[in-house]
Amino acid sequence: LAKTTQPISMDSYEGQEVNITCSHNNIATNDYITWYQQFPSQGPRFIIQGYKTKVTNEVASLFIPADRKSSTLSLPRVSLSDTAVYYCLVGSPYNQGGKLIFGQGTELSVKP
């Protein structure tokens, strides 16, 4: 399974755009890139998933370059409630049963 590397922590202020980059140099052809958000004492919550180029939904955008060795989660205009740990994972339902291995994640702190 591809290993991911993310910054351990990031600080931001309310209203700013936050970009969290994840590197996954060993990503396999069938792997998708998925981002999750986790608040303390809660299960992770799915944010967004993509395979290549750009994906956008109501909460975030995901940018994936052509070589797919990295990806960037973009959170527009963050608020205090976006303070959480964000995990980047890569995996495929066709590889090792679709299991996901969590890295250390990025602890985002949004300040007023």
Add this chain to the structure above:
Amino acid sequence: GAVVSQHPSRVICKSGTSVKIECRSLDFQATTMFWYRQFPKQSLMLMATSNEGSKATYEQGVEKDKFLINHASLTLSTLTVTSAHPEDSSFYICSARVVSGGRNEQFFGPGTRLTVL
């Protein structure tokens, strides 16, 4: 998105007792569920993959006789921590996998806080 529930949300037990945690997919069927453990200030650690109708696959270092997993139906997987000890105190989280058109999405339960006295 798909909803996954866990029961109980928190449990306190005495050392040496066994504790069962249930994971249910409420609005979809899941042939594969996963069990994770998370210690304070750490990431989630995958314990095992639970497949409906077959034996679970455990990650290296996870004792299968201590953490019993049963995936008896397409909507229910259970994790039983046998002869629990204080070092088993942790946050246990399950997830259910949805496969659609090659996408690999996992939906997570809210977690179960286990405290062993």
